[in-house]
Amino acid sequence: MTDIVAYGYAAVVALGGIIGFMKAGSVMSLTAGLLFGGAAAFGAMQTSKNPSNYLIILGTSLLLSCVMGYRFSNSGKFMPAGLVASLR
Template sequence: MRSPRMSLDWIGFGYAALVASGGVVGYVKAGSVPSLAAGLLFGSLAGLGAYQMSHDPKNVWLSLIASGALAGVMGMRFYNSGKFMPAGLIAGASLLMVGRLGLRMLNRPHEP
């Protein structure tokens, strides 16, 4: 059961939906099964990470790993292709998530 102080990580869930929908769009437009598989895998990992952070705001590791991996992979695809859609969009969103999670890690209270 959720405590009254706990809030959902809406940004994390939105990011997960963006990643998953990007995989679905890649499949529908180009018939790319790897895009579908990667989008659903990383979208699911990001969604699970957002769920974990909703229950424990200090539990950022799964979200950080998923968004960091996507930032690297899609950043390289954007660099090599120069195409903003979809690689640049996902790389940018992933980079923002990495920054957000990094700030969350730096600003969390230290336990004795």
């Protein structure tokens, strides 16, 4: 069964990186968004094949949530860090 929620999460993360690049010209946002979005998509593929293979999507989600939660606590700005931290 396809893990639609995990694929949606991966798409939101990748799209966030693309939007960050388009709005601010941030290559780091583009790189991180595509890297984490790709890792999340790979994790979604793994959980779609076997629901017991959740470690990749879980690890990606936890790492991204910690990093973005830290950025949100430092900046106090909900977008984009607070939103991404709350997606997990």
